[in-house]
Amino acid sequence: INSSTKINLFPVPFETEKPTKILECDKKTPDAHVPRDSRLIRLTGVHPFNCEAPLSVLYDSGFLTPTELWFVRNHGAVPEVLDSDVLNWEFSIEGMVEQPITLKLAELLTFNQITIPITMVCAGNRRKEQNVVRKGNGFNWGSAGVSTALFTGVPINEIIKLAQPKHTAKYMCMEGADKLPNGYYGTSIRLSTAMNPAMGVMLAYKMNGESLTPDHGRPLRVVIPGHIGGRSVKWLKRIIITEEPSDNWYHIYDNRVLPTMATPEMVAEDKSWYNDERYALYNLNVQSVICYPAHEEIVEIEENKSYNIRGYAYNGGGIRVGRVEISLDQGCTWQLGKIDYPEDLYRKSTCYPELFGGKLDMPDREQSFCWCFWNIEVPIMKLSQAKDIVVRVMDENMNIQPRDMYWNVLSMLNNCWHRLTVTKQENSNALKFDHPTVPALTKGGWMEKVKEEGRELTDGFWGSRSVAATD
């Protein structure tokens, strides 16, 4: 090695043990063909499969989430695709195009292949906090509905161009192979987003260097960086170019932030609440979560020692998180933390080997499509004087996480300040930390406790007192 040799370092997936067996609980479900990791927390009973990893397991697994620990959002049974059928998997591009086409996955492999790191997030991430405040129409996501992988596939704009969209076309509708009570799962995004190479929308068939697993769309899915996960259609069968947004049932009745005053009763009675496209979610909003201290973590109080508070953050639309701040006095004063963007390691690299069969397409990308990690070192004595820790981030467009929860009936995009309570232990010289909730129907977290004590959570004061007492 001579002195001019540069060493390139960027994250590649760790080798982990992939699940190969069918879990006992899955054997009697339509998903009996899908091997899964038993550490995943199921959020909707056994079937359909919706899950997240325990938050600490997710955080500890690092920048690239091992595929078997990814969150999963399935609306129904997972389509079974035999090995022998993978290359013959067909999908169409139709609708407002000059030249409708049907392609096989094998043909897709003859196009320009790219590999890029992308974080996906369920729009329901942190929903349980909303459900504790007031039960809405959705199941209980904790704060681990987020995962990252290197995706390999074909830039979607290059494929759509083949079909020649008509000038008046505005939307790209997508439909999967998962047949559900209200038809195949489908949704849409703006055609201009799909056609803009900078936005990185791709037809992916690999994740972390391996073929897509059944839960993640085997053999082919759309991946839309910066958007909520619900737009990245799995088991892709049809792309339909249209003038209007998708009229698929799942596009209309899911993934919307309805106005806060709309209750479950109001939207059940008057479906027109769902007809306003302005309320449909596309880009993620700015978010941060404290991962350590973990829920119910115990920390000894010791002078001259500090604790490294740390967690993740992300934002939508390719815009970066610009700063992280924590407060130990409920928002009166703030400290600045450090932010680490591992995806920049791909950008800084000086050589770009083909990775998993695709060009590592990062050096010229200004948009940022991955989560980042933040940390703040705090003296334990200072923590021992605090009632709580709150974190907030601001993005580079100066949008900031709000203190107050925007409660909404589908409990989407909950991104108010993430708050942990700090409690001095009675029988030891130690602090205990509580997260707001624990995922699924499991009891736990400071919010439920406040509610059980009859205190108010809807007023944004975390149960400390009611707003009626404001002066």
Place this chain on the structure above:
Amino acid sequence: INSSTKINLFPVPFETEKPTKILECDKKTPDAHVPRDSRLIRLTGVHPFNCEAPLSVLYDSGFLTPTELWFVRNHGAVPEVLDSDVLNWEFSIEGMVEQPITLKLAELLTFNQITIPITMVCAGNRRKEQNVVRKGNGFNWGSAGVSTALFTGVPINEIIKLAQPKHTAKYMCMEGADKLPNGYYGTSIRLSTAMNPAMGVMLAYKMNGESLTPDHGRPLRVVIPGHIGGRSVKWLKRIIITEEPSDNWYHIYDNRVLPTMATPEMVAEDKSWYNDERYALYNLNVQSVICYPAHEEIVEIEENKSYNIRGYAYNGGGIRVGRVEISLDQGCTWQLGKIDYPEDLYRKSTCYPELFGGKLDMPDREQSFCWCFWNIEVPIMKLSQAKDIVVRVMDENMNIQPRDMYWNVLSMLNNCWHRLTVTKQENSNALKFDHPTVPALTKGGWMEKVKEEGRELTDGFWGSRSVAATD
């Protein structure tokens, strides 16, 4: 007119009386060549000229702000350009380009001309509220630092292409003809923004159909839709393509949202606070302001009558405002209002005549670059039971105005909920409304009153009590 004739309606500027005389106060300043409207409120004494219109005058003047009522942000003397020199005005494109060029305004007129409606906003809009909380390093903008016009000019990407930027270039620096204590005013934006036709960045020489006035960049300026006004360089002389953001003094030391814990003393001592490009402002953030009730407006309390609360809103980056909500109980409950986007009238038009010498370039634009107007009808009896009115908007990316002010030393992008107090009049059956502040050094507004009574404004509780009392 036969039955197939369609009538096209879109806003065009009203005919207003243009100032032609030099105001007495300007006669002894370097701006003695600039006719101005006497209604404008001066924010930095007589000179340099920084002003906004009275809020009601601005609102009443409608979607297109008459040029003479536009807000102005001048750092120094206005360059004087004689009529005979206008067409010979030269500017250069240099730096990391294959082919540096110099163009005259007369040559610019031979390129593709477009006309589009664009709202510009000073990043300091609503700064006075921050200054009342704690004085920072900036002068007192009220809430009328926002204006809209039809701009005519040439898409900047078409001009920059001529100079052939090098592959590694990332920024477009700009410099004006206004010589200041720290050099010519200059700043930069991302080159990718400038080169993307969808973002609408233009070299403009007309505003509302007339040549630019001296205060607005005569004869040539850059206009960057969706960005803070400070990036749209007036009296343009140089475009410099670079690999790094501008190192101009005004780019470094202005138009940043520094972290909230940085005080005037801290940043004076340690200039490195200004070296973090993550804190530089480009896109505007989401904002709304109540215009009516006006400051100190008196409304009779009458049963069965209602009041139409109304104001403006805007957002950056081409993203729309998706909803407006008001609360009469300090954020406990919210009502949904109506939003009107007059710029859609240009989109809906079916014929596109040339307007002011440019193609009305709107029908295919998905980005939204103008303010919108909102209103909510509220029974006066309900208002009479309220202590205050607050408004907030959420954009289509689900970013929401925060309740809490993000105080920052340059007091930029203040966008917390806009709040009016409601006071029952003692000697009459009427309500009086107070805005938070009045612009410039003039006294008035509920914030100053709270401060004078020794109550706390930094805690986000609007003076009602201190956070120390939280439980």
